[in-house]
Structures are given as structure tokens and as C-alpha cells.
Amino acid sequence: MNAIAFIALAATQVFAGLGVVRAKNLVHSVFWLAAALIATAGLYLLLHAAFIAMVQLVLYTGGVITLMLFGVMLTQRESGTKVPNEAHREVPAALGASLLAGTMLTAIWSTPDLAEREAVANVATDSLLIGQGFLSEQLLAFELLSVLLLAAMIGAIVLARRTDP
Amino acid sequence: MIFGLQAYLSLAAILFCTGVYGVLVHRNAVGVLVSVELMANAVNLNLVAFSRHAEGVGGQVFALIAMALTVVEVVVALAIVVLLYRTTKDIALDGAREMKG
Numbered sequence: 001m002n003a004i005a006f007i008a009l010a011a012t013q014v015f016a017g018l019g020v021v022r023a024k025n026l027v028h029s030v031f032w033l034a035a036a037l038i039a040t041a042g043l044y045l046l047l048h049a050a051f052i053a054m055v056q057l058v059l060y061t062g063g064v065i066t067l068m069l070f071g072v073m074l075t076q077r078e079s080g081t082k083v084p085n086e087a088h089r090e091v092p093a094a095l096g097a098s099l100l101a102g103t104m105l106t107a108i109w110s111t112p113d114l115a116e117r118e119a120v121a122n123v124a125t126d127s128l129l130i131g132q133g134f135l136s137e138q139l140l141a142f143e144l145l146s147v148l149l150l151a152a153m154i155g156a157i158v159l160a161r162r163t164d165p
Numbered sequence: 166m167i168f169g170l171q172a173y174l175s176l177a178a179i180l181f182c183t184g185v186y187g188v189l190v191h192r193n194a195v196g197v198l199v200s201v202e203l204m205a206n207a208v209n210l211n212l213v214a215f216s217r218h219a220e221g222v223g224g225q226v227f228a229l230i231a232m233a234l235t236v237v238e239v240v241v242a243l244a245i246v247v248l249l250y251r252t253t254k255d256i257a258l259d260g261a262r263e264m265k266g
Contacts, residue, residue: 021187075250093189101182152237159244
């Protein structure tokens with residue numbers, strides 16, 4: 001059952017990923033990205049990370065896709081949903097990317113330690129553990145993250161405002 | 166289990182390289198951003214997969230932090246794209262030479 005789900009989700013994800021980079025229309029590209037992110041949420045469920053899957057679906061996919069669509073709509077001269085997304089230098093880019101993929105896959109499949117790894121028995125209350133992790137071990141990262149969010153919000157407003165100071 | 170850690174890592178590697186290809190071929194700034202998003206997503210998949218195969222939820226906490234960082238990156242990058250559009254009336258990255266020294 002898990003194997004079937006993995007194959008289906010992985011195939012969806014690779015297909016959607018190719019859609020993201022091959023789509024001629026930028027709006028279609030953004031929607032392919034939505035498909036890829038939703039398939040990733042399914043994989044997180046398979047990995048027993050239910051909380052991450054929910055965050056991925058509700059916050060990440062929703063937020064990022066909305067932002068991207070806003071970005072597309074705000075930066076085009078003519079109205080409508082036909083936004084060209086032309087590609088160039090396709091052959092060298094494909095060569096470079098497949099070389100990189102080959103290197104990574106070779107490294108993954110030739111590392112004996114990875115093959116021996118067994119899945120740890122899942123913990124039922126992983127959201128509780130995540131919360132405890134954020135507020136004890138990772139407290140500094142958590143606080144820095146909130147400062148970073150504030151800085152990014154101010155930065156985005158300053159960059160994108162209409163009038164000069 | 167047939168599909169262990171290596172299957173997830175391979176899937177993430179393939180997705181990452183798809184994103185690399187997208188970054189390399191696109192001229193449109195938002196097109197590049199969408200591809201960067203694909204790469205960040207592949208990295209998150211790696212983190213959660215490793216977390217499944219190690220003690221504790223450190224990998225999941227890390228994945229949540231990485232998600233927040235990615236959203237921050239998208240916000241600032243889109244603000245820059247909007248600014249670029251306002252100054253040059255185009256979001257092709259080839260035209261962005263204003264900051265060249």
C-alpha cells in the first residue's frame with residue numbers, strides 16, 4: 001500500500017516538476033508548482049509527519065501560490081492570463097542539470113550507511129514534540145525567525161512602496 | 166520496506182535538478198522564482214525523510230524553519246521583482262543591469 005502511494009506521489013511530483021519548468025505560460029507554471037507542493041504534502045504523510053503535511057498544505061502551498069500569482073499579475077503590461085515564460089539555453093542547461101542529478105544519485109546509492117537505515121518507530125504525538133523542540137532546544141532559531149519575519153516584512157514594504165521618500 | 170530513505174533522497178535529488186534546470190533556462194524573474202521554490206521543496210523533503218530515519222523530531226523542526234525562510238525569500242524577491250518592473254517595465258532578468266558597477 002505504502003509502495004503504491006509512494007510511486008503515485010513520486011510520479012505526480014516529477015511530472016508536476018517538469019510542468020513547472022516546461023510550461024510556456026507562467027500562470028500554468030505556478031499551478032504546476034501547486035500540484036508539486038500538494039504531492040509533497042502526501043509524501044510527508046507517508047513519512048509520518050502529519051503536522052508538517054498540514055503546514056505544507058495550509059500555510060506553505062496556499063501562501064506561496066497566492067504570492068506568486070500576485071507577482072505574476074502585478075508585473076505584466078497586458079491583462080489576461082497569457083503570460084509568456086520563454087526558455088533559452090535549453091540544451092546546456094539540461095546537460096548540466098542531468099550531470100548534477102547523476103552525481104547526486106550515484107552518491108545516494110553508493111553510500112552503504114543510507115541503505116542500512118531503518119525507519120524509526122513513529123511517535124504518535126509528533127506535534128507536541130515539535131512544539132517542545134521549538135521552545136527548548138531550538139529557541140534561539142525560533143526567536144531569530146520572528147525577527148527575520150519582521151525584517152522581511154519591513155523590507156518588502158520599503159522595496160515595493162509606490163512613492164519615493 | 167522497499168521504498169526506504171534512498172528512494173526519498175533520489176526523488177528529492179531529481180526534483181532539485183529539475184529546479185536547477187528551470188533556474189538556468191528561464192529569463193522571466195517570476196519563472197526563476199517558481200523554480201527556486203521547487204528546489205527548496207526538494208530540500209524540505211530531504212529533511213523530513215532524514216527525520217523519519219533518525220531519533221527525535223529535529224529534522225521536522227528544521228523543515229519548519231526552512232519553510233518559513235523560503236516564504237521570507239519569496240516575499241522579498243517578489244518585492245524586488247515589482248520594483249524591477251516599475252523601473253524597467255519588464256521582468257526579464259537580462260534587463261536588470263541597474264546595479265552593475
